Amino acid sequence: MKQENQNDVDYDEDDRPLVPRAGIIYGDIIYWGTIAGTFLVMIGSVVTFTTTNNFIDPAYLLSAVVDGKTVEDIWKGAEGVNQLPSGHWYLDQISTGNGLTMAGIAIGVFSVTPAIFASAFALYKDGQKLFGSIAVVAGLITIYAMMP
């Protein structure tokens, strides 16, 4: 039964709204994607610190960061690299500590994209075509953002 209280707030005493399926799907994909990415970052961090299997020496990287070197100087000064990366460089270095760590961060960030599309699909199925389409546009923009 719909009523208004003293503060002029619309409320129902007995009608608990259903949580939208699109929202649950979106939230769950991101939640588990972020946690999966975090575990990969943990593994990458251990590999970076406890092995010599690295794309760039972590001692050099951390020292350069603390020393206030610019991004360009850091990459150009890195032994065996000497140039700025482009695109999804970590995919080529996935077996190294640096590559694994960056891939973990990227997975966490990327989880947003499938979550948006899965949520858009659920919105379409629930008859919410306008918001399904808006979600698809948002998803396409995030894909565009990750294009090299």
Added chain:
Amino acid sequence: MTSLLKRIPELTLLIVGTIVIYIAMGLLSEVNDTNILSADGAWALVVGSFLMSLVIAIVAVLGGVGGGVLYTPVMLGFTSIDSLLVRSTGLVVAMFSGLVSSGPFMRKGLADIRIVFYCAIPIVIGAMLGAQVAIGMAETMGEEGDAIVRLLLGLILVFIAVMFIMGGSKNEYPKPKHVDALSKKLHLQSSYHEESLNKTIHYKAVRALPGAILFLLVGFTGGFFGLGGGWAVVPVLNLVMAVPLKVSAASSGVLLAMGNAAAIWPYIMKGALIAVFAAPWMIGQVIGGILGAHILSKINAGFVRNILIVLLLLTSIKLISRGIEGYFGIDIPII
């Protein structure tokens, strides 16, 4: 705490995993000493970053802002780390607590998925533009660009602090008198169950167009400064679009995570995010984000908010002075 760990087994795994990896990294380290940092110093930097990130995530959740608002200004004001690196890592700090809180907020029905998607378009476009401009500015303007960034960020912080001080005007259940044509067309209306009242609250979002324009600006500022934008999303949703405060707060984290996800790709692909430096900040945000959301009800958020205001004002003084020093080449003796 024990019941929390039992209820969320993945949180237990994350905490145990973090402790194990940091012990392993300390004991089995293959990292060499350099002129700037010893092997122990490198380990301490990583563990210290994780602990700071954990504290920032909890304080940010309790204070109702994104972590980037604390991380980016403090690092730009008080360290010599390159401003582009600080801002890219700032986006990691700003987004990951929001990402991990998306699941619980959506499951509880607190975040409004339709409002999130509607506002996502301008915020994502703004964030991408902001990131591109930041990278372009770093490539072309060098130290002068850094000085301008510090100066502008200092002024923004003063504005945010003033906004917090005047923050009493927030409206828990706004009741708009007039619904504009666009909002009517979009059917931006929904309802959620308010646990504290044990009632279902119905609401209608309004001013869809001004809201979208403001979100474009919020996205740009977040992407450019690596601030995120939690400080601005809640006021825009609540005060401009008349969305209930609780729904605004929950939708804010989800929305920011989406906007920052778009903003961070240009930084990753240009090498402006250094994995070994950003990793502990990410892990701290994920664990702190889950913890902060669950201890929110047990701590006096007002006290945390006051600390936040003092911190923001102090940091703004340092940022403005460093900005003036860098841009005009004059020396301002401030610690």
